[in-house]
Every structure is written in structure tokens, then in C-alpha cells.
Amino acid sequence: MGKPTGFIEFLREVASEVSPSDRIRNWDEFHLHMDEDKLRTQGARCMDCGIPFCHTGTVISGMASGCPINNLIPEFNDLVYRGLWHEALDRLHKTNNFPEFTGRVCPAPCEGACVLGINNPPVTIKNIECAIIDKGWDEGWIAPNPPTQRTGKRVAVIGSGPAGISAAAQLNQAGHWVTVYERADRPGGLLMYGIPNMKLEKQSVVMRRLNVLEAEGVTFVCNTEVGKDLPVEQLLKEFDAVILCTGATKPRDLPIEGRDLKGIHFAMDFLTANTQAVLDQTETPLSARGKDVVIIGGGDTGTDCVGTSIRHSCNSLVQLEIMPKPPRRALCG
């Protein structure tokens, strides 16, 4: 624990954001970087708890509490406080293959579980995680690191979402030859075509990591749906093991009166078409421009549709949510 009185002395502060009126003009990420000094101060707020609930991922009443991948949070908070960024990055990579993704889009159950959050705003764990990995990339500390020995075994991974690429990264490091099959035209699963660009940039963040995996020896085969374009029997013949990481493509429908009217779309059709258009620099076939939009669902996916519709310059927007309206200010920060 770097500073025993840090949690008493310093208030929670998060990175500032591009103003809403500016950010809706483009698809760029809108979280700005924080000064190193400020990040170190935020790291000093960590109490290095005897029982760090932040890092113990567990399920309470069906909801995740603490970090599901058991990131070594008190350790990297302390290392950041002491300015030991490279060591913090090593610690972060011990449990997390892709901190630049989680540091941006994880809902941070670690912060919800942070002990300091009982009577104060919790430690800014997600912000610190993101700063560590971004610094790692900026400093050139992250470079292809292929395994020194190969086992000669071949593994096929079906699906290139976070599950598929994490499995590929681990198996490749263990020395196996890994081929990832993806039915979409680009790898990344929902990192690429679900989460919109302003929350997770595709070229500068997602592809940057996938390029490193490729340079380490992982092969990506896109536009190939296993079971349709490629028979399963062929995979079983050519590979020693096959891993299924195909995600959950099936949308949850709402079979109510009027469902078959024109102009009603699933979120993923809308979001995928949009990201494809952003990346290909074309017009999306499903634009909300000039339309009066109703979004059913107030979770992350609904929010992504709000941000996308507003960037399309929709005429009006209403979002419907079954849960009560949350308070205007978060209770813990």
C-alpha cells in the first residue's frame, strides 16, 4: 500500500470526456487521458484491503461482484502510485490478455465491490487499468512475443470474439498452432461489430491487438462459417482440438402486436451495419437520420443504439426501460 492515508486525503477523480455536443459529430472515442500525477493520486486511494473484494470475482444474487478475471487490483494500484508503470503492466497482463478492451468497456464490477465504496466513492480501478495498458502501448512495451517452442499440435478456434481470441492467445503462447475461423468479414466478434466505435475504436485498439496476435503466429480466417462454408468433419480431421467460441447470435424478440410493422429492427442489425459503414467509409443502409426513434431497452445495447442514432442525426429519440429510472447522480461516485 503506497500511501496509508490516501483514501482520506484524495477525492475520486475520473478522466474527463469530450463534451456531448462535440462527441456526437464523429465516431471517435470520447474519454480523454488523465495526467500521470492525477492517476498516481487515484492509485494512492487504494487501501490494499486485507480482503480485496475488488479482485475476487464472485456471483452474488446472479450478478457479478468483483473482477471476474481476478485482476491483481491492489497490486497494480500500488505500483501506479509508486510510478512503476512497467511492473504494473506485467501484473495486469498476468490475468488479462486484453486490458485495453476491458479498461474501456468492462462494466467494472470491481468498482461496485470496492471496500472504499462502502462510505466513499470507490477507487477508479477501470481508469487506472486503461491508463496502464495505454501507457504500455505508447511506450512500445507491447510487441509480438511468439513462443520459443512449438508443440506441433494444431487447434481450431471457431469464433473470434473476446472468448475466441483469449483462447487463441493462451494456446498460441503454450506453443500450439492456432487457427481462428470467423464468419464475419472482420475478426473481433462483438468487439468489432457489437460495441460501437466511440466506445471501442476498431482500427487503433481492436485491430492493433489482433495484429500482434497474428505476428505471434495466430492465423485468422474470416468470411468462413464453420458448418456451412467449412464442414466440421474437415476441421476434426485437420486439427488436434476444436474450441467453440461462437457467442450468442440469436436476438431476444418481442412478439407483441405490431412487431411485424416496417421500420422495426434488432439492435445488432442496426449496430453491425453502422460499424461496417464507418469502417468502409460508406453510408449505412439502416440510418436513423431524420427519423423519430424509439429504443426498447435501457441497457448497454440500448445505450449504444442511442449514441448511434444521435450520431446519425435522428429527429427525436425516446428510450423505454422496464426498470425504475436511476438517480441523476450515482450514489457512490
Ligand SMILES: Cc1cc2nc3c(=O)[nH]c(=O)nc-3n(C[C@H](O)[C@H](O)[C@H](O)COP(=O)(O)OP(=O)(O)OC[C@H]3O[C@@H](n4cnc5c(N)ncnc54)[C@H](O)[C@@H]3O)c2cc1C
Ligand atoms: C451491442 C452490444 C454491446 C455490448 N457492450 C458491452 C460492453 O460495453 N461491455 C461489456 O463488457 N460487454 C458488452 N457486450 C457483451 C460482450 O460483447 C459479449 O459478452 C462478448 O462479446 C461475448 O464474447 P464471445 O467471444 O463469447 O462472443 P462474440 O463476441 O459474439 O463472438 C462470437 C463470434 O463467433 C462467430 N461465429 C459464430 N458462429 C460461427 C461459425 N459457425 N463459424 C465461424 N464463426 C462463427 C460470430 O460471428 C462472432 O464473431 C455487448 C454486447 C452487445 C451485443
Ligand code: SF4
Ligand atoms: S477493494 Fe478498493 S480499496 Fe480495497 S484493495 Fe480493492 S481497490 Fe483497493
